[in-house]
Amino acid sequence: MKPRIIGVLAILTLSISATAMPVSAAVKVGAKCKVVGQIKAKNSKEFICIAKGKKLVWSKDKTVKKVVPQVTPTPTPTTAQASFSFKYNIDKSVPKDYAIKFRDTMKILGEVIPIDSKIGENAEISKESGNPFMNIYVAREGANAWPVTVTRHGENCICGNGRETWMNLTLYNYDIESNNVSFLDGLVAHEYFHVYQKSLSKDVLRPKWLTEGTATAISDLYTNQYYGQWDLEWKIQNDSSKFIFTNPKLFEKFESSEEDSTGKAMDSNYGSSVFMVLALVKELQKQGISEQRAFEMVFKDFWVENAQLPQFIELDGGNEKNAVDWQKTFKSLFKMDVKTFYAHLQSEYSLTDYKADYKKVLPSKSLKIQDIFVSK
Numbered sequence: 001m002k003p004r005i006i007g008v009l010a011i012l013t014l015s016i017s018a019t020a021m022p023v024s025a026a027v028k029v030g031a032k033c034k035v036v037g038q039i040k041a042k043n044s045k046e047f048i049c050i051a052k053g054k055k056l057v058w059s060k061d062k063t064v065k066k067v068v069p070q071v072t073p074t075p076t077p078t079t080a081q082a083s084f085s086f087k088y089n090i091d092k093s094v095p096k097d098y099a100i101k102f103r104d105t106m107k108i109l110g111e112v113i114p115i116d117s118k119i120g121e122n123a124e125i126s127k128e129s130g131n132p133f134m135n136i137y138v139a140r141e142g143a144n145a146w147p148v149t150v151t152r153h154g155e156n157c158i159c160g161n162g163r164e165t166w167m168n169l170t171l172y173n174y175d176i177e178s179n180n181v182s183f184l185d186g187l188v189a190h191e192y193f194h195v196y197q198k199s200l201s202k203d204v205l206r207p208k209w210l211t212e213g214t215a216t217a218i219s220d221l222y223t224n225q226y227y228g229q230w231d232l233e234w235k236i237q238n239d240s241s242k243f244i245f246t247n248p249k250l251f252e253k254f255e256s257s258e259e260d261s262t263g264k265a266m267d268s269n270y271g272s273s274v275f276m277v278l279a280l281v282k283e284l285q286k287q288g289i290s291e292q293r294a295f296e297m298v299f300k301d302f303w304v305e306n307a308q309l310p311q312f313i314e315l316d317g318g319n320e321k322n323a324v325d326w327q328k329t330f331k332s333l334f335k336m337d338v339k340t341f342y343a344h345l346q347s348e349y350s351l352t353d354y355k356a357d358y359k360k361v362l363p364s365k366s367l368k369i370q371d372i373f374v375s376k
């Protein structure tokens with residue numbers, strides 16, 4: 001068994017769902033919002049737009065609480081046979097057809113993006129007879145389905161309390177009413193991809209734009225492959241920020257999902273992060289690398305190589321997070337330093353007024369997810 005870092009502090013990973021939504025005004029509890037299900041982060045708190053009677057309002061503060069970890073248990077040695085599985089907890093508030101669909105989606109994701117059983121080496125992953133597993137809680141918005149201590153109602157996240165990590169999924173009334181079946185699928189693919197990242201990266205999800213940009217791209221690649229639709233153009237056009245070009249470092253930390261001084265969201269629906277990720281893929285293709293291989297490098301190899309580096313704790317938006325010197329991985333893997341990439345963002349992918357040139361970064365519609373992740 002490899003030596004482990006003992007006493008790594010508890011981390012709560014914030015994962016915000018990636019629906020395409022317009023930007024609305026000031027975000028605070030009770031203030032009006034425009035689109036149900038929209039999630040916004042401000043001062044390290046998350047707000048979600050919910051329907052209250054006939055009004056749409058931002059719901060209560062979802063402050064991410066840092067949990068003091070208990071004594072770290074001796075990790076169960078993993079064996080070559082250990083296999084990872086999800087445990088489904090689907091509340092009765094979820095309509096039957098959505099529950100069936102959810103299971104189908106998870107089955108497909110398990111086949112096209114297999115979770116590495118090394119995930120069991122993370123102390124916060126639960127085990128049963130040596131086999132790592134993760135609970136998934138799915139409930140309809142507003143349902144009083146699970147104990148508050150277990151899940152965070154109304155949120156979509158990979159949540160943790162320092163001892164256990166689980167996936168929380170909320171099915172919004174709006175999506176059921178508008179029969180937006182692919183919404184849940186895109187969301188599931190987004191959160192699932194964070195579990196995949198964890199399985200490869202020893203829990204280091206840094207920087208933010210690569211963490212969230214890749215998960216967001218996967219949700220769109222998924223809905224494109226299985227439903228023939230994606231929202232990439234929309235997300236980039238409506239939700240990307242000029243700071244991608246003027247101050248890209250801002251997107252290295254999760255706190256950049258918050259608003260800038262003019263009140264405009266900087267990374268709503270991860271429109272900025274996904275643009276940066278897709279531009280990186282294009283930069284690799286300019287080096288003569290195939291599109292499929294460029295995706296594999298950014299979406300898979302980067303996380304594997306980051307896991308080789310020593311970890312430290314970094315403060316981000318008031319939360320402590322595991323970090324590594326990811327710029328090192330970036331440089332050795334992508335054969336360019338981060339600074340050069342940021343400079344290229346502005347010189348190659350910016351339109352007038354610092355608008356993101358989305359046409360230059362869109363992937364091929366024929367790209368299949370399994371071509372990226374399933375070893376040939």
Ligand SMILES: [Zn+2]
Pocket residue numbers: 014015016017190194212215
């Ligand atoms: Zn996320």
